[in-house]
Amino acid sequence: MSLREKKKQDTRNRIFEVSGKLFKDKGFENTTVDEITKEAGIAKGTFFNYFPTKESLLCYFKEHKEAFIFSIMENQMSLNAPVKEKIKNFLVLVAEYYEKDKELLKLLFFEHKRLIMSSDQQSTEKKQRHQRQERFINMLSVFLREGVDKGEIKKGIDLKIASESLNAIYFHSLIIWLHSDTDSSFSRDMSAKIDIIFEGIGV
Amino acid sequence: MSLREKKKQDTRNRIFEVSGKLFKDKGFENTTVDEITKEAGIAKGTFFNYFPTKESLLCYFKEHKEAFIFSIMENQMSLNAPVKEKIKNFLVLVAEYYEKDKELLKLLFFEHKRLIMSSDQQSTEKKQRHQRQERFINMLSVFLREGVDKGEIKKGIDLKIASESLNAIYFHSLIIWLHSDTDSSFSRDMSAKIDIIFEGIGV
DNA sequence: GACCAAATATGACCGCAGTCATAAATGACC
DNA sequence: GGTCATTTATGACTGCGGTCATATTTGGTC
Numbered sequence: 085m086s087l088r089e090k091k092k093q094d095t096r097n098r099i100f101e102v103s104g105k106l107f108k109d110k111g112f113e114n115t116t117v118d119e120i121t122k123e124a125g126i127a128k129g130t131f132f133n134y135f136p137t138k139e140s141l142l143c144y145f146k147e148h149k150e151a152f153i154f155s156i157m158e159n160q161m162s163l164n165a166p167v168k169e170k171i172k173n174f175l176v177l178v179a180e181y182y183e184k185d186k187e188l189l190k191l192l193f194f195e196h197k198r199l200i201m202s203s204d205q206q207s208t209e210k211k212q213r214h215q216r217q218e219r220f221i222n223m224l225s226v227f228l229r230e231g232v233d234k235g236e237i238k239k240g241i242d243l244k245i246a247s248e249s250l251n252a253i254y255f256h257s258l259i260i261w262l263h264s265d266t267d268s269s270f271s272r273d274m275s276a277k278i279d280i281i282f283e284g285i286g287v
Numbered sequence: 288m289s290l291r292e293k294k295k296q297d298t299r300n301r302i303f304e305v306s307g308k309l310f311k312d313k314g315f316e317n318t319t320v321d322e323i324t325k326e327a328g329i330a331k332g333t334f335f336n337y338f339p340t341k342e343s344l345l346c347y348f349k350e351h352k353e354a355f356i357f358s359i360m361e362n363q364m365s366l367n368a369p370v371k372e373k374i375k376n377f378l379v380l381v382a383e384y385y386e387k388d389k390e391l392l393k394l395l396f397f398e399h400k401r402l403i404m405s406s407d408q409q410s411t412e413k414k415q416r417h418q419r420q421e422r423f424i425n426m427l428s429v430f431l432r433e434g435v436d437k438g439e440i441k442k443g444i445d446l447k448i449a450s451e452s453l454n455a456i457y458f459h460s461l462i463i464w465l466h467s468d469t470d471s472s473f474s475r476d477m478s479a480k481i482d483i484i485f486e487g488i489g490v
Numbered sequence: 491g492a493c494c495a496a497a498t499a500t501g502a503c504c505g506c507a508g509t510c511a512t513a514a515a516t517g518a519c520c
Numbered sequence: 521g522g523t524c525a526t527t528t529a530t531g532a533c534t535g536c537g538g539t540c541a542t543a544t545t546t547g548g549t550c
Contacts, residue, residue, distance in 0.1 A: 504539075
């Protein structure tokens, strides 16, 4: 690695670390780019050579988290257990992982939303996000297909719709939990809703 | 109504109208408070006497929309039909109503999120939102209870969890649809997912 | 080392959301 | 209609995110 690339990586990492620390300390809104750059020992303009906006930093934090989640998922998939349990375990593991750092997650989730919207249609960020979303749903689909094969899930079900429904439950529980001030359990709530998806409410 | 109150209402309405027009024309981000106030014939500071932030305007737009939705819901509730149909009809009506004005809704939904997060814990806005959410879920609960009474829904079901699941499906379909560039149908997607909630995917 | 092109860093500068001290308008009371 | 307290309007000002023309650093070539 050339000196140039080394320095580049260095600067990028320093911005990343410093901003992560400051966001946790003082919150996203209360941290200025000036502070970040001062703390990181660079000029303000330099920041924008690395990250197009202050908010875009959050994307990178989010990617970090999501990489970890996919690794959990792949672990679960290789286990030998009833599909319902595997899905539940997977989503509960994700939930528990999130529960560790609610505040940062709030930032990531909600600030991120705005970013998604303001970015133009062609933006790679938007496409990437879409891909991640699809990957998530596809993996849930794989779980479900296995369930069909093992006779644990009805044959006629549209797996895409079903996976999206699971995804919906998951995200909604997440949002509810993020909004709640009390420490109601994300994982318990979600678990109950997965039961509903499996068993249905109709007679 | 005194002259003072009259003028106040007038100014408030003018800001509301002008900003709605400008947001639709040029988008939320591209509309400045300066423009709004100039168009409305007031000074910039005056704007902030009526709305604490530019984003807070979106809340008021949203309230408008939501009032309408609750009225649809109450209509549906009084009908005589299978509960599943009533819920479906209700949610599809909401969906169709939304489909009319996707762009504004995007603004309302996503920009709004950020607002929610940045507002402090005690804020009335946050409480109000929570109440609306609860009201929505409670009304779904009423539908479901009727279903239980009429023998259309299993007896053992936790109605709160079930309502929240329906709510989750609804919101998720909404989000997916808002993100999609293509005009995939929000209402059709949601309808399929409601079937899943009723029938379950397990054998 | 001298020279050059490309990559990277810099900070003065700009536009906009939001503030605040001050001014104007209103209505109650005499 | 004069006086005064309260409410509402005003726009210069501040702070921050983001830009851009310019300066500096890097690494290849001789």
